[in-house]
Amino acid sequence: MDLPLLSALFLMFALTMYVMLDGFDLGVGVLLLPQRDQQVRNRMVDAIAPTWDGNETWLIMAALTLLAGFPLAYGILVPAFYIPVVLMLLSLGLRGVSFEFRHNSATSRRRWDFVFAGGSLIAAWAQGLVVGGLIQGVDTDLDSFGGSPLDAFSPFCLLAGVTVVAGYATLGVGWLRLKGEDATRAFARRHQRWLPLAFLGMTIITGAIAISIQPNLAVSWRDHRIALSCCLIAFAACGLGIAWLAGRDDVDDRIGFGLALAMMLSGVVALGLSFFPYVIPFRITLWQAASAASTQEFLLIGALVVTPVVLAYSAFAYKVFRGRTPAEGWY
Amino acid sequence: MHDLDPLILARLQFAFTISFHIIFPTISIGLALFLAIVEALWLKTGDLVYRQIYRFWLNIFAMSFGIGVVTGIVMSFQFGLTFAKFAQLAGPVIGPLIGYEALTAFFLEAGFLGIMLFGESRVGPKLHFFATCMVALGTTISTAWILAANSWMQTPAGVAWDHGRLIVTDWWRVIDNPSWSVRLPHMLLAAYLTAAFLVSGVSAWYLLRGRETTFARRTLSLGMAAACILIAAQVFVGDHVGTTLVKYQPAKLQAAEGWWDKTTPSPTPYLWIIVPDQAGQRNRFQMGTPYFGSIWLTRSLHGTIGGLRNTPVDQQPRMVLVFYSFKIMLALGMTMFTIAVISLWLRWHGRLYSARWFLRTLVVMTPSGVVATLGGWYMAEIGRQPFVITGMMRTADAVSPVPAATLLSTLIAFVCVYAVFFGAFLIFTLRLIRRGPVGLPPHALPSGSLKRDLRPEIAGVQPYLSGTE
Ligand code: HDD
Ligand code: HEM
Ligand code: HEM
Numbered sequence: 001m002d003l004p005l006l007s008a009l010f011l012m013f014a015l016t017m018y019v020m021l022d023g024f025d026l027g028v029g030v031l032l033l034p035q036r037d038q039q040v041r042n043r044m045v046d047a048i049a050p051t052w053d054g055n056e057t058w059l060i061m062a063a064l065t066l067l068a069g070f071p072l073a074y075g076i077l078v079p080a081f082y083i084p085v086v087l088m089l090l091s092l093g094l095r096g097v098s099f100e101f102r103h104n105s106a107t108s109r110r111r112w113d114f115v116f117a118g119g120s121l122i123a124a125w126a127q128g129l130v131v132g133g134l135i136q137g138v139d140t141d142l143d144s145f146g147g148s149p150l151d152a153f154s155p156f157c158l159l160a161g162v163t164v165v166a167g168y169a170t171l172g173v174g175w176l177r178l179k180g181e182d183a184t185r186a187f188a189r190r191h192q193r194w195l196p197l198a199f200l201g202m203t204i205i206t207g208a209i210a211i212s213i214q215p216n217l218a219v220s221w222r223d224h225r226i227a228l229s230c231c232l233i234a235f236a237a238c239g240l241g242i243a244w245l246a247g248r249d250d251v252d253d254r255i256g257f258g259l260a261l262a263m264m265l266s267g268v269v270a271l272g273l274s275f276f277p278y279v280i281p282f283r284i285t286l287w288q289a290a291s292a293a294s295t296q297e298f299l300l301i302g303a304l305v306v307t308p309v310v311l312a313y314s315a316f317a318y319k320v321f322r323g324r325t326p327a328e329g330w331y
Numbered sequence: 332m333h334d335l336d337p338l339i340l341a342r343l344q345f346a347f348t349i350s351f352h353i354i355f356p357t358i359s360i361g362l363a364l365f366l367a368i369v370e371a372l373w374l375k376t377g378d379l380v381y382r383q384i385y386r387f388w389l390n391i392f393a394m395s396f397g398i399g400v401v402t403g404i405v406m407s408f409q410f411g412l413t414f415a416k417f418a419q420l421a422g423p424v425i426g427p428l429i430g431y432e433a434l435t436a437f438f439l440e441a442g443f444l445g446i447m448l449f450g451e452s453r454v455g456p457k458l459h460f461f462a463t464c465m466v467a468l469g470t471t472i473s474t475a476w477i478l479a480a481n482s483w484m485q486t487p488a489g490v491a492w493d494h495g496r497l498i499v500t501d502w503w504r505v506i507d508n509p510s511w512s513v514r515l516p517h518m519l520l521a522a523y524l525t526a527a528f529l530v531s532g533v534s535a536w537y538l539l540r541g542r543e544t545t546f547a548r549r550t551l552s553l554g555m556a557a558a559c560i561l562i563a564a565q566v567f568v569g570d571h572v573g574t575t576l577v578k579y580q581p582a583k584l585q586a587a588e589g590w591w592d593k594t595t596p597s598p599t600p601y602l603w604i605i606v607p608d609q610a611g612q613r614n615r616f617q618m619g620t621p622y623f624g625s626i627w628l629t630r631s632l633h634g635t636i637g638g639l640r641n642t643p644v645d646q647q648p649r650m651v652l653v654f655y656s657f658k659i660m661l662a663l664g665m666t667m668f669t670i671a672v673i674s675l676w677l678r679w680h681g682r683l684y685s686a687r688w689f690l691r692t693l694v695v696m697t698p699s700g701v702v703a704t705l706g707g708w709y710m711a712e713i714g715r716q717p718f719v720i721t722g723m724m725r726t727a728d729a730v731s732p733v734p735a736a737t738l739l740s741t742l743i744a745f746v747c748v749y750a751v752f753f754g755a756f757l758i759f760t761l762r763l764i765r766r767g768p769v770g771l772p773p774h775a776l777p778s779g780s781l782k783r784d785l786r787p788e789i790a791g792v793q794p795y796l797s798g799t800e
Contacts, residue, residue, distance in 0.1 A: 050445030053400055057437045063407045064433055067418060068426025075419035078411025079731045085408055086741045090748045093401035097752055100397040104390070104759045143419065144732045291423035294499045299427045306434040313442045320446055320453050 003297065004290035007069035008279070010303045014065055016268050018058035020171070020261050025052045027172020029095060029120025030165060031191065032113055040183050041113055046325045047179040049099055054314050056092070066279075068299050072143055072289040073279040080138045080145040081130045084152050088126035095119030124168045125161035129153070131271070132160030134281050135210045135217065156209055163206045166199040167264060170242070174257030181324050185253075192246035192256060196263065200239035203267065216282040217274060224273045231270035238263035335735035338727055341413035344742045346712075348405055350705060351749050355399035357704050360474060360519070361526025362392040363467035369553070370460050380549050387546070387768035388530065391760055393448055398752050400441075405745075413738070417719050417729035424490060424499055425480040428506065432476035440469035474522070475515055482511040484720050485711065486579045497723075509579050513572045514711075520565045521707065524667065525700025527558040532697025533764055535690040543767050548684050551693075555683065559671040566668060580721060582642040583714030586653035588628070589617065590638030597633045599624035603658065607650045612640055648716040656709035663703040670696065 025048045035041050067074045078085060094115050102112035129152045136156055139147030173195055176188035211217050221228055238259045245251050245259075275281045279289045290296065366385055373381035407429065410418040446454060446462035454462070483489075489504030490497045499505055531554035537547035576584045589602040591613050601623035606616040625634045639647055670692065677683045684690075719726040 050449045053444055054438060054441035056400070056404065057433060057441050060404055060407050060437060061430070061433045064426060064430040067407075067410065067422045068430050071419045071422025071426065074411050074422055074426075075415035075731075078408055078418075079415050079733050082412060082731075082733055082737060082741070085412065086744065089405045089408060090744060092404060093748060093752070096401035097394075097397050097755065100394045101755050101759060104394070104763070141732075144415070149733065149737045291426075292493070292496065292498045294502070295423040295427055298499070298502055299430055302427070302431050302434055306431075310434065310438040310442070314438065317442045317445050320450055 003293055003300065004069065004286045006300055007065065007290070007296050008286045010300065011062055011065040011069065012268075012272050014058050014062040016265065018055070018062055019268055020264050021055035021058060022052070023168045023264060024048070024171035024175040024257075024260075025055055026095075026120045026124045027168035027170065028176060029117055029172075030124060030169050031172050031176065031187075032117035033121070034191075035187060037183065038110070038113075040187060042329065043180055043184045043325055043327070044176060045099070045102065045113075045116070046329050047176060047184075050321045051314075051317055052096075052099070054317060056096070065299070065303075068295060069291060070279050070286070070289040071291050073284060076138065076140055076143065076145045076280060076284075079149075080147060081133055081152055082149045084126040084129040084133070088123050088130075091119040091121075091123035091126065093119075095123065120168075121165065124165045128161030128164030129157045131164060132157030132206075134275070135160070135214055137214060137216075137282060138280050140280065140283055156206075156213060159202075159209065160206055163199070163202040166195065166202050167267065170195045170199045170239075171257075171260045171264060174242070174260035178253045178257045179325050181327065184325075189246055193243055196239040196242040196246075196260070199263070200236060203235070214282075220274050220276075220282075224276070227273055228270055231266040231273070234266040235263055235270070238266070335739060337733065337735045337738055338730050340735055340738035340742060341730045341733075342726065344738060344745065345409055345413045347742065347749075348402065348409055348745055350708070351753075352399065352402040352406055353704065353708060354701050355395045355402065356470070356474075357522045357525045357701060358395040358529065359392065359399050360470040360522035361524070361529070361700070362388055362395065363463075363470045364523060365526050365530060365553075365557075366392060367460075367463045367467045370463050374456060374460055380545055383546055383768045384550055387763075389448070390763055394756055394759060396440075396444065398756060402749070402752075403437075411731070412733070412741075413731055414719065414729045415731035415733075417724065420497055420724055420729075421484070421720060424483060424497055424505060428476050428480040428483070432473050432480075436469045436473035436476065439472070440466050443469070470522075471519065474518055478515045478518055479506045479508070479511050481711075482514050483508050485514075485715055486510040487720055487723055510572075510575050513568065513575050517565070517568045517572050517707075520561055520568060521700065521704045524558065524561045524565060525704060527554045527561060528667070528693075528696050528700050529698075530554040531558065532693050532695075535693035536697075536764070537767070538684055539687065539690050539694065544684075546768050551684065552678075555671070555674040555678070558667065559675060562664070562667045562671045566664060569664065580714065581637070582639065582647060583653065583710070585637060585639040585641060586648050586650040586714055587657040587710060588624070588636065588638075589614065589650065589654045590636065591640050592638045593640050594637060595624065595635045597625070597635045598622045599628070599635055601627060602654075605651075605654060607654070609647075609650060612644070646717065648714050653710055653714045656706045656713065659706035660703045660710065663699050663706070666696070667699065667703075 098112045098116035133152035173188045173192045242259045443462040443465040486509040488508040489501040534547040534551035537543045589605040600619035600621045602619035604618040719729045
């Protein structure tokens with residue numbers, strides 16, 4: 001059996017879970033910025049408070065799978081994206097503690113909300129910098145990173161960062177429309193009309209630039225043209241669908257969120273396919289970076305046995321907090 | 332900036348972020364168990380005071396847990412940020428261990444934390460109690476895995492070299508490496524002791540002010556009872572940890588005891604204050620208790636031990652740091668032991684809640700568990716130097732190829748942001764303590780899950796479990 005491939009699939013699975021789940025958390029955080037009404041902001045944070053921790057755990061899972069399964073790549077990529085990673089970690093940190101601190105402070109809640117929103121924004125953007133950096137390529141020197149820590153701040157990466165923010169915000173409005181009542185829901189509906197279109201547009205622009213700065217991408221796109229076309233069609237259809245349905249009041253709010261998830265999923269799959277079979281795009285393949293079989297086996301057994309249980313009780317946690325967020329919070 | 336050493340900066344950054352992280356897990360592990368016990372008592376007796384205790388500490392637990400989570404996420408990237416070469420060599424060994432930690436512990440904690448914090452009105456009391464227990468279980472499992480990873484770095488086993496790579500030959504020996512089975516209980520006891528002294532200290536403060544007396548007496552009684560059992564176990568386990576060290580990491584214990592000579596004088600005094608001269612391989616000054624070294628370390632009146640000169644100079648840790656970190660932990664452990672004995676005596680005489688000098692001591696001891704824990708970890712980690720994996724990889728060969736200026740600026744960023752975390756945590760915790768435990772929120776009463784609250788015959792007349800009422 002091809003163990004490195006299985007580990008890579010598990011890594012992709014964890015990353016996809018992260019992007020879809022923490023994506024909407026971060027999106028809701030970003031959407032606090034244009035929201036002036038403190039009551040609505042409270043409802044928005046309540047809508048993600050009980051489950052954000054589990055969502056973020058998928059990021060840890062992805063990082064650790066990379067460390068265990070592809071240590072060579074971990075040791076190159078983390079230093080290569082040193083500054084974006086630290087930015088992301090500090091922003092995620094500020095945002096994470098704001099959950100507790102805003103709850104405990106009536107007087108300075110506005111300030112913590114700002115930290116919360118800013119943290120979400122920068123974390124999402126920093127993740128986009130990493131995506132951009134992967135596309136444009138990482139310099140390696142034998143088994144170390146050989147470039148400069150500022151490589152990930154090229155104009156292209158900055159743009160990719162904005163695209164990711166737009167994507168997360170699209171997920172965020174979907175979630176808010178599903179969980180919010182009255183003012184919150186109306187706010188979400190309003191932004192649901194344009195955000196998916198912005199995300200779609202930004203992705204097209206980013207993709208066009210990507211192919212001009214990374215020639216290997218064209219080769220990879222030719223190799224996977226059928227699968228990639230399916231992803232792109234699904235991506236565009238979902239985006240247009242959300243924007244169109246946003247204006248109608250007679251459709252189930254779940255559809256908008258479901259479509260946003262599908263949109264994100266097809267985007268991530270397309271990105272994964274473009275990079276396959278590389279862990280460090282177009283330089284080091286999965287198999288070159290993989291750890292020995294004893295490690296891969298041990299990791300995969302755990303992943304296969306435990307992940308279904310994790311998914312089951314995570315779903316249960318969501319079920320406990322199903323329905324619209326109560327107006328007085330969860331207490 | 333060319334004279335900044337990336338090695339020093341990487342070590343500083345790793346040491347700072349992990350030291351900051353461990354403060355909060357220690358509190359969370361202990362408080363989670365405390366909350367589970369208190370909730371069990373509440374469900375069993377229906378006594379509202381337990382509910383009040385639960386509610387009060389839940390809030391502080393949530394903040395500590397939150398900081399634990401976000402600083403922990405940093406740690407899973409820190410191996411790459413600061414010690415990428417270590418990650419590339421040891422990733423195949425410690426990566427799966429921490430991966431299992433995420434699978435079996437982090438998800439468990441995170442999945443049930445929401446229910447524990449926000450679910451009281453959404454699930455029944457039994458399920459809520461179950462959620463509390465799962466969170467407590469998660470923190471324990473987490474400790475077991477991360478200690479397996481760290482203990483493997485201290486006393487590696489179960490691996491073989493293959494063309495410059497490490498290959499795991501036996502996973503069970505990687506996990507149950509020579510020091511794991513003694514360090515795990517030591518760490519768990521440390522966390523429980525930390526919580527016991529934390530809750531006792533806060534209760535003592537209320538009692539000194541004559542506030543929240545019922546709440547404070549009950550909490551203090553629980554906290555000190557736990558402390559008595561825990562510290563007795565801890566001294567016993569700690570002694571075992573030391574015995575294991577003698578076998579596998581002798582240099583660490585040699586440094587921790589402060590002797591240089593190949594064999595110490597007979598009888599050996601126990602050193603408390605030293606001014607070591609690492610270059611000259613001697614102490615400029617030393618002071619200790621006669622005979623006590625022989626008695627404690629060799630269980631005889633005249634036994635001798637070996638000093639640090641038994642270890643080649645290029646494999647020695649810095650004595651001064653190892654020595655004093657160890658003495659801080661030891662001194663606090665002995666103080667805790669003394670306090671536990673006194674508490675039994677006071678309890679016997681019915682003065683546990685009224686002896687003001689004792690309550691004042693407890694207030695001072697509130698953060699003692701955290702300080703002892705940090706001391707223990709510094710001893711363990713600095714005593715392992717100059718190796719990052721004992722005998723296999725030197726710390727100097729482990730560093731990431733990141734420019735010193737980058738390391739320095741992110742170190743400063745970490746210090747600034749963590750200062751915000753710490754400041755806010757202290758301010759909000761002190762504010763919650765000053766405000767005191769609140770009664771039951773009126774709107775909570777009619778809800779189904781709280782129907783016990785409507786039965787005053789249970790709530791009002793419960794006899795107190797212990798104490799002097
Ligand atoms: C003795 C226990 C202990 C030690 C030595 C460490 N941790 Fe920790 N960690 C925990 C005990 C813990 C915990 C009790 O499980 C935490 C603390 C509070 C919490 O939220 O979970 C946690 C949280 C936590 C998280 C977030 C988990 C979540 O989302 O729930 C991560 C990713 C790490 N840790 C990773 C690390 C790494 C990479 C460490 C070493 C370098 C480390 N921890 C040392
Ligand atoms: C009083 C008796 C004690 C003795 C003899 C003792 C002994 C030791 C020793 C020898 C180590 C080093 C282990 C290593 O390097 O691998 C250690 C580590 C440690 N100690 Fe203690 N200790 C005592 C009390 C305490 C107390 C009271 C606490 C905290 C409340 C504590 C917390 C720790 C921690 C957190 C570590 C680091 C983790 C580890 O290495 O296992 N110890 N202790
Ligand atoms: C949680 C309590 C811990 C504390 C307070 C702690 C403290 C420290 C300190 C002070 C250093 C720097 C030592 C020096 O350079 O002189 C260090 C280094 C290090 N520790 Fe820990 N540590 C802890 C747990 C862990 C765990 C659980 C792991 C791994 C699983 C770990 C892995 C490392 C690594 C990789 C280094 C860097 C290399 C080195 O300097 O030896 N530490 N730690």
